[in-house]
Amino acid sequence: MLLGDGQAQIVSHTERSWASITFAGTRHRVVLAFEGADAVEAGECFIAFLPDHEFAIRGQLVADAAVTRVDHAAAPPRLVITCELLLLEEA
Template identity: 70%
Template sequence: MKSAPLAPRTAPKKRRSTADRLNEALLALAGGHATVTRHSEAGWASITFAGTRHRVELEFAGDAAVEAGECFLAFLPEHEFAIPGQLVADAAVVEVDHSAHPPLLRVTCELLLLEES
């Protein structure tokens, strides 16, 4: 009795987390000129809302990247994010470190994401 050949196993697709989606949205806003160097998140809740607070550090290296980083600084606070199931209630730049030689811009931002119901 012959058995049917087994289909090759494929690794299950990794489900993208809210942090992954937020990083992707921030990198898109940066025009692909940034690197996320650190990302931390903590749960957040009020009487009426639940969500997460994120602290993200990005690095823009090189002349073109620093120019894109300056645009990022200007646009982040008012940017309309499209993250499924999440509402970005607050996005703020909390720290900026800039050096001219070599051209480098480091940005730390904090974002509050609320779960949409």
């Protein structure tokens, strides 16, 4: 499944190192914009499916993926989603 149906535009992306006693990885904040009625519908699906999505990132395990902010606009239809992901390095 293609999360977001290829309708998202990346507005911004930040990354910072993260570590605990047993794991190391990176925390990512991504802001995505979905513009137009079809794209907004795809964005709503993105929100619904992100927490349970099976990511395939070589050498990485997505330990957490959450939507932290959602902004809607009606005219023109626009949806902006901020999400945070915690990626851990696979051993």
